[in-house]
Each structure stands twice: as C-alpha cells, then as structure tokens.
Amino acid sequence: MSLTELPVEAAGNDIASARARAIDAFLAQARGLLRRGTTHDALQAVADALIRLGQRHALFPAAHFPVDAQRPAQVYRLAEDADGGFALYLSAGLAGKAQPPHDHSTWAVIAGVEGNERNVVYRRRKTADPARDALEHQRTVDVAAGSAVVLSPTDVHTIELVDGHDGRHLHFYGRALELLDRRVVFEGTEGGSYRHFAPPKNIRHPAITPQALKAALSDGEEIALLDVRETGVFVRSHILLAASAPSWRLEIQIDRLVPRRSTRIVLADADESLAHQAAAKLVRLGWRNVSVLSGGTEGWAAAGYELFSGSNVPSKAFGEVIEHRKHTPWISVDELHQRVERGDDIVVVDSRTPEEFADFSLPFAHSLPGAELVYRIQELAPRPETLVVVNCAGRTRSIVGAQTLIDAGIPNPVVSLKDGTMAWLLADRKLARGRAAPLPEPGERTRQDARARAEDVAARAGVRRIDAATFALLEAESEERSLYRFDVRTRQEYEAGHLEGWRWAPGGQLVQATDEYVGTRRARIVLVDWDGVRALTTGAWLAQLGGHEVFVLSPAALPVLVLGPEAVRVLPLRAPAPVIAPRETAAALEAGTVLVFDVERRAAYERQHVAGARFAVPDRLQEFIADVPASQLIVLTSSDGVLARVVAAELGARTGREVRALAGGTQAWVAARLPTGHGADNVLTGDDDHWYSPYAHADLARRDAGFRQYLDWEIGLVAQLEREGDVGIRLVEPAGSS
Template structure:
C-alpha cells in the first residue's frame, strides 16, 4: 500500500463514527510499518541514523496507549508474560510485537542477531546492556554491565545484532512495550541466552512458546457484529469440525486453505478479522498465517467457540447456516405454501397440469433428481419459468435436496407475481426418499431461452421486487468510485456475475467473480466473508441480478446492480473460468511425478496422503493412498516411519503444494515431504492403479460436513435425513435466541 493510500485509510478511520480500537490500532501500525520500510529499505542493511529515525516513529506509536488496552493483550498469574505479534512481513522481516508482562517479569541476558528497538506503551521496562568478552573456554563468555535505561512511553532503545541485554519490569504496573525487529522471533535461530547475568555458559534458544495475537472477548465480538464496521469472523478449523459447532456468522476458512481462499473471501487486506476455533488452540496459528499473507487487522476470539458458549451465547451446527436459517424464516413469516411427496406423486400419476422445477445447480441435478423435474437453478426461475410453465393454470412445484432452495425458489416466484400457483416440495428429495420412492440419476435438461415477451414480463416482475427490497442501480462512474475505494483499502467491494457457468465463461467483465445466483443466496458465506461490505451484481438481462439482489438485501447485505455496457470501450470482456489467485508465502515443496511416486509406494518407501475431499477420495483415489484432513496431518505424519517419504496429493495438486510448503516451514516433519505433480488427476491420467471406498480414511468427517446422501446404508441415510430436517426446522428458534441478524423480509 502506498503512503497516499495508507493516509487515506487513516483519515477514514479517524473520521468514522463507529470504528473499533482494533481497526484504529491496525491503521496506526500499518502507517508505522510503511514508514519504517521507506526509511530503512533492506532490513539487513539498516543504517544507525535510519534506525534512530524509525525509533522516533515507534515512540509516537507507543504514546497512543488507547490503542493497546490491557483487555486486548491480557496477562495473568497463569501466563505472567506474553508476546503478542502485531505485524510481520511475509519473509519474516519488519516484525512488530507487544511484550506484555506482570511486574517483576524478567529475561536473562540475550542477543537478537538482528537490529531491534523497544519503546514503552505502559509501565517501566528496565534494560541493562552488557559488554560480552571471550574467555579461554569457547562455550563460556563473560558479561559486564555497561549502562541501564528504563524504557517508558516517550523514549526508546536501539540494539545492534550483537548487543546483549536483559529486561525486567519495574514498579507495580503491568508492562506493555513495543519491540520492533529486523527479523521475526521465529527467524532468529542463532541467538543466544546466558545462564546468569555475569555470563558463563550460553546456548541458542527459540522464539517464545505460543506467540499470541490481540484477543477479543465473546461479549465484545457479539457487540462488534451488531455494529456498522466491516468485520469478518473466520473459523480456521477443518470444515467438518467447524460444522459441528460454530458461531452463526463465522465463515469456514480452514487454516491450511487460506492461501487459496482468503483473497476471495476477504479481498480487502485491512478488513477487521477475528479468527475463531474451538478453544483458542489453533486460532493463533491461523492469525499468524493471515498476517504473513498480508492481512493487517487480525485478532483472536479469546477461548474460542467454547468460551462463546460458556458466555451464554448461541452456538450453531451445520453449514451455510445464515442462508438456511433465512429460508426457514421466509417460510415461517410468509407462510410459503408447500406440497407433500404423496400429493405430488398423485398429481403426476393423474396427469395434472403441473411443472416441477429443481432449483439446485445443474451438477447437483445430474447427480440425482425427481424423474420428471426440470433443472432450473434459483437465479433462473423468474427469468425462464415462462417457457417451462407458459400456461397460468399450470401448478409450479419448486424442489431441492432439502428445504432451503425449495422455499426460497417458490417464494421468489410468488413475490415476483407470476400468475401460476406456486408451492415448494416439502422437505425436497429427502422426503421423496424417506417415503419409499426413488430418484433418477444422470439426467440433464436444457435451460430454455426466454422469449422476448417472457423477458419483458420477467423484467417488470424482477424490478418491482428489487425496488421493494431496496436494491439500487449504479452507473459506471459510481462503480469506478467504489472500485477506487476498494483499491485504497477503504471499503470492501464484491463483484459477482450470477449467470450460468456457460454464459460467464463465454464472456464476463474482468475482475468479476462467478457466483451463480441461486448458490449466492444459498451459500453466501462461501463467497463473501466480510459483513458490512458492498456487493454489486452484474445485471446483463434485467432479471437475474435483481431477483438475486432482492434476497441478498433481505439477508442484510448492501446490494447494488450494475448493467454492463454492450458496446464501446467499457464493453471489453474476458473469457474462460474465474481465475483463482494462490498466495505463496512459503518456499514450495519438492514435486514428484505420479510414476515415480507409484514406484516408491510399491517399494514401501512412500506413503500417499490425500488431503482434499473425503467424498472425492471415496469415489476414486490412488490405490493404497490414505485420506487425512489437513488439520490433523502433522499428528498423522508423526506416527509414520522416518525412513519413508510422505507424498501429499489433492485433486490438481495446488492445495497439496500449498499445505506441503506450510508444513515444511512450521511443523518440519522428519520424513521427506513431497507433492504429487498434477495431483490425483495426473495419477488417473497416467493410468496408474486406483481404488474407491472409505477404508483409507483416517480422520472421519473432519474435512467436511458429511451429507446423508453419501450413505450407502439406507438406515443410516434415512436417519441422517431426519436429523437434518429436524435441525433445519429448529433454526428459527435458534435465530430468535441469537438476536440481531440483520435479516429483514419485505412484505
């Protein structure tokens, strides 16, 4: 970020009515780091005069004590001294920490092997500097105290790479001091500490155990979620673990997948992020990963989801909960009509005038469907229903796999005012199977192209609903202004093209993501993690963006639609699928070709581990491979013999490569760690042996919420259906206990 952009962010933060201490702190720290980077340049070549200039700016930061409240950086009798990471570059340079400690906290004489500087925020940190002299014993040196400086708010000390000092907190006040280093604490493998203050034997030592990040209490986070400031709550556990128990507005963002997903989930680097896990055991690793990836305003929920529940706050299970709860609220408040499986089959058998439309994705429809249904994804309903049910006397039945998309789809058509009677299929294909019926597999139905008359009618219907929901239209000038604001890190902007995959790939606006409208409503948390952000939908036809936007607005989002130009310089299109940017903060792991991996495996010298998707693994995987959820990968590798190679694989190798690189940096397995080049796809293309089934699954359903549809045992499947339906029906009561959700349905 440039100095001009950073200054704009700071001004925006200073002028905001409701801006958290965390955001103001992050802006001030970013400004300091930016200044330090400009003054010092290469941290390994820092000059004394440049360090002195930076120390002056560090003192200015330290004087802003209101940015560093003790509640955010706690210490107690159990943890009398804690180091909190505030900022760190991807390569580990320019690392800023807050050292917090109870009175009397002290550290034995040590060096840093890089330059360092310290200033005060609160309390007195006594620094004693020593001269280090060699002795005849190469393992023992003598130390002689030379000077003592009490570091308090307003002054600072600077240390060179070889300087040795001790620190000890004086007085009765909890100490809070900023420590700024040329390299991060976990990038100083050669620094030494002495046994006594007189010197003697010394040893190298590692970084402090459990470096933490600013913490936020459950009560404070609950209040923050109801405020206007943008905030993203990210749960960094594996998705299946998250599904068992999580906060309503926590988005599943497994730590090992962050390099692949964070840029799309939280595109603005200065967004306020709160990292969540079950008990605060994984959240700090996730926070560190985010900081290394470039996100600057990161804190951790104190005590995790367990502490949230202990505080009497509501905990949810399942996936896509805000959207699914939204569907239940729609049916509860609007009394969306429904039809049972028994009644639907009776009408079909009698040849009644009826059209059944399945509002899921075409891929889901092809997997299984009612034998007589048409595939018509949610965003397409108003746009194309006139071609499927042109007769106003035709009964329209909207169906999905469970409940949500049936309800939302039916109510979409009802709110649009189509002349037909519309109902949802109660409990979807789950109920169809529970009542002893069967489904079709592999079907595909073409989406009918609406006639000009149907388009005109659909546009009028969509426009009326969108206006009632408060969806705005914006022009090119407004869009460009908002894009500039997003680039300057002032406000998050999500740009979504909600048409079909084929339409998107045939030509879309550059920088716009593909998010089919029905899925954007059904699984909003998979596309946009920042609450309070702007969403703009590309309105190509005057129907689909408006109907999708109307539902998103009622979900509580700030939604607008933009009509792309059809000619001229602003009409430029790009083709192909949505590009995915993979962030790479770590050195890549070595690659191995499928044939080589197979030879090592056959010789007993390699173990293949799939870490991508249990469901995909069970369908097909390299013969002999295991499946392990990434969150438990380190523990599993530790159980393997040290003389075998570990080969990680994912569908295309991208996720496996990212995870392997992260493991080599942090966990450092003793076994050789490799990535299968091209992943499982390359293995299959090489016609190497494959297998199917769950025998090699090590970690159960940790990696994702396991769908009841995947059970081959019908008893287990039906029990899963009933459990799911009971869970979803109970969401309305849970939302009432939750309180503020931002959901507001139009009449």
C-alpha cells in the same frame, strides 16, 4: 489530520482497525527511514516514530493483550513481513517480569505503551575460555510511554518490569522472532557460559472476548469472523455468522473470501489451539488486522451465547424465516404424486444447480436453478393456470425459490415441495439419475415481463442499480470498503466470456451459501447483469438476507475480456514443496518406501483415489506421520495437486522433514492410467473435512434417519435464530401487497 492520526474515539467502536491503520502508517514510515540502511540515526528516527505509536496507548488496551498468573509474560504478533523481514510485536507481562542477559542477532527498537521496562545493556567480550564470554555494562535505559531503546545486533540486554506495574511494550525487529535461532542467553549479568535458545513457540495475537465479539457483529462496521477448523468440524458446532476458512487452506481461499487486506478479522476455533497459527499465516500474507476469539467457541458458549450446527446456516435459517413469516404455501409429496399421476396442469422445477440435478432429481422435474426462476419460468409454464412446484433436496431452496416467484408476482399459483426429495425418498419413491436438462431460453416478450418483475422486487428490497462511473467510485474505495464482484449467470455463459476480475457465483448458490462466497459482514456486493433479471433477483434476496450493501451493474455491452473458468490465485507463504511424478510415486509405493496421503475431500477420495493412499484432513497430518521413519517419504495428493503443494510446504516447515506433492495430483495419476481405488478404506479423519450428507449413506435406514434429523434441524432454526437475536433479515412484501 490523517485517518491514522485520529483519536481512537473518532474511529468508532473498532479499536482493532484503528490500531491496524496506525501500525500500517508506522511501518510505511519505518521502511522509508531504513531504505538506505540501518544507521544509528535512521534507527533513532524509527525509535521516535515507535514512541509516538506507543503513546497512543488506547490502541493497545490490556484486554486485547492479556497476561495472568498462568501466562505472566506473552508476546503478541502485530505485523510480520512474509519473508521474515520487519516484524512488530507487543510484549506484555506482569509486574516483575524479567529476562536474563540475551541478544537478538538483529537490530531491535523497544518503545513503551504502559509500565516501565528497565533495559540494562551490555557489550559482549571474548575471554580466554571459548565457552565463556564476559559482559561489560554499557547503559541502563528505563523504557516507559514516551521513551525507547535502540539495540544493535551485538547488544546484550536484560529486561525487568519495575515499579510494581504490569507492562506492555512495542518491540520492532529487523527479523521475525521465529527466524532468530542463533540468539544466545548468558548465565548471569557478568557473562560466563552461554547457550543458543530457540525462537518462542507460542506467539499469540490480539484477543477479543466473546462479549466484545458479540457487540462487534452488530456495530455496523465491517468484520470477517472466520472459523479456521476443517469444515466438517466447523459444521458440528460454530458461531452463526462465522464463515468456514480452514487454516491449511487459507493460501487458496482467503484472497477471495476476504479480499480487502485491512478488513477487521476475528479467528475462531474450539479453544484457541489452531487460531493463533492461522493468525500468523494471515499476518504474514498481509492481513494484519487479525484478532483471536478468547477461549474459542467453548468460551463463546460459556458466555451464554448460541452455537449452531450445520452448513450454510445463515442462508438455511433465512429460508425457514421466509416460510415462517410469509407463510410460503407448500405441497406434500403424496399430493404431488397424486396430481402428477392424475395428469393435472402442473410444472415441477428443481432450483438446485444443474450438477446436483444430474446427480438425482424427481423423474418429472425440470432443472431451473434459483436465479433462473423468474428469468425462465414463463417458458415452462406459459399458462397462468399452471401450478408451479419448486423443489430441492431438502427445504431451503424450495422455499426461497417458491417465494421468489410469488414476490415477483408471476400469475401462476406457486408452492414449494415440502421437505423436497428427502420426503420423496422417505415415502419410498424413486429418483431419476443422470438426467441432462438444458435450460429453456426465454423469448423477448417473456424476457421483458421477467425484467419488469425483477426490477420491481429488487427496488422494494433496496437494491441499487449503478452505472460504470459509480462502479468506478466503488472500486476506488475498495481499500476502505470491501468490494465483492459476482457474475451470476450460468457456468456456460460465464466461461464463454466475462469481465476481468469478476468471480462466478450462480445466483441461487450465492443466496443458498452466501458464507462460502462473502466472508465479510457489511461489505459491498456488486452483481453484474446483462439480461436485467438474474442479478436483480439474486440481489433482492441478498439484500433481504441482510448484512451487506447490494448493487447491480449493467454494462452497456458484453465485451469478451476473459474466457474460461474463474481463476484462483494461490498466495505464496513458503517456498513451494518439491513434487514427485506419478510413475515415480507408483514405483515407490510398490517398493514400500513412500506413504501417500490425499488431503482434498473425503467424498472425492471415496469416488477415486491413488491406490494405496490414505485420506486425512491437513490439520491432523502431523499425528499420522509422527512415528513414520525418516527413511519413508511422505507424498501428498489432491485433485489437481494445488492444495497438496500448499499443505506439503507447510507440513515440511512444521515437521522439518521432506514432504513432496504428487505432480498434477490425482488427476495426473488417473491420466497416467495408474492403479486407483475407491471407497472409505483408509479414511483416517472421518467427516472432519466436510458436512456428510445423509444422501451419501448406502444403508437406507441410516439415510432415512439422517433425513429426519436434518429436516427437524432445519425447522428448528427459527427458534434458535430468535435466541441469537437480530441478524439483519428484512423481508419485503410480495408484489401487489398493500
């Protein structure tokens, strides 16, 4: 018996995934049956297959496809080809739901799940009046569980849910509903006048209640909970285990965030106003196991569940839990200042990225990103008496970095800098800017020592080392279990040569911002390791964070298969938007015949943008161009033009007007030495695009107030996490503990 034939009960709690597997099996069978054409016999065979799918009524529970008095009839999208080919829907309705005579302009097969849908089929006949056609009754077919009706492109039919019961029926079409814009509806069953009617505007997707989602997040099965609002909106209030995946950026992000196409995905927004459009996009791109959270986060809160603010919250809460449970020692900025001034034997290491370090740092700190700490610390603090202080911009990476060294058992005393550089600035001290700090290269003896420490802590955390053969097995199973592959070395090492298909995720950031890299809970994560330290150190923290299975692969050698930065694949959903050259755009701006919108990130826009451009997040562009005359061209730009082309294609499809993308984006504009601006003028959507760091405030009072608010928020995460319940955090004891 194949997996798709298993009874629902054998599929565990995850009905959505069982349904997706069954639908995939049906579609594969239908494609085979229709490969040579849509003959009557072929369509009848498809109908037989659809009947069998509908008879598995437990896969299509009423709770997943709700209707009520406010919405007595509803169409739910189950599958659609990206090109608008085969499309499968579930039509749900309250008893008595009826539709007047209409056609489909494509073949259709309807099979029952629950209830009796009476189909009266007519043949359309021309009359002497070109505005009126006659309808001749052909047959009446009652479609219930175990039966189906096949309709040709020219058939006209009425439908009615009879016998006093609500209904759910599967509708399989040769063309997506939203592309069927030439259908006709008649005034009555005798025919008469007719009109074309538009495709349905409100196709929805299977629902999941807050209660069911809460259970699903802890049922042990894979799940990806994605919030499709812009990241800055998401940051204000979201579900803890949700990852930010803005709807208008899915074509660029989804392939890396949720690589397995059959992953159970739940989409959330505030109130379902955005999630169904995002779900349609994912379904067409090939992710068909997609549900939408009923009522969005507002419904989640109404059900009594916790909402969180902030970015990378699971990782930041993890840092607070570490300090709370392990009592990670710390030093205040005042004491640190005194000890540095006194010339004490002390080394301060900044565990942020090199780019963040260059932006600002403590004047005496060394750059040593989180995953590099165990690997390189002995080069900076070879004497066991030296006090090691780990700092970051706030709290998390200071705590995690200090505890990393403590858990690994380095001989030095180790502390975190309490509240990081925020506290340093709040104490009215200065930071250094623009410092470049090459990482110290460990010698062989220190490398061996670091390797032994990393092996020990990783083993205690449950990280498994695997060889090439075991990794090949994981790859072979990647259609059934999500597999993420990360190279955690420095950017320079990665770009100098990495394994094909492996993403770059510096280890400290992978722990600090796991939700930005891994969208699927209960996935398999494989880290690659040639030095025997950094992948193990990173893996140990990921394993303790919980929610994933973590492995480390150590290839025998480093074959230089791919050079350069990580490749990003853009998934095509619509025909590419037309582009316009920078100089042509500049001339149009001067003539006043074009409006330019930057859609990438507010922070980048404020640093430098096309002179005369405005900034807006993509999902609000429609409101800003609603009153723009059709004679005025809309041009979108982004950093390199990639996102702008994606958004321009979507915006053009939604509005019906021509929208172009700036060729090469803002980078090409700057390279052409065309006028640029800077600052926040013409930022139309505030902080909707991204979390706005207190460090960005020019006003020092606002900055300091932001620091205090942020630090209070971080400290408060422990109590909030206790209200949320167990999320899988499992901490190990430090080296040498009994």
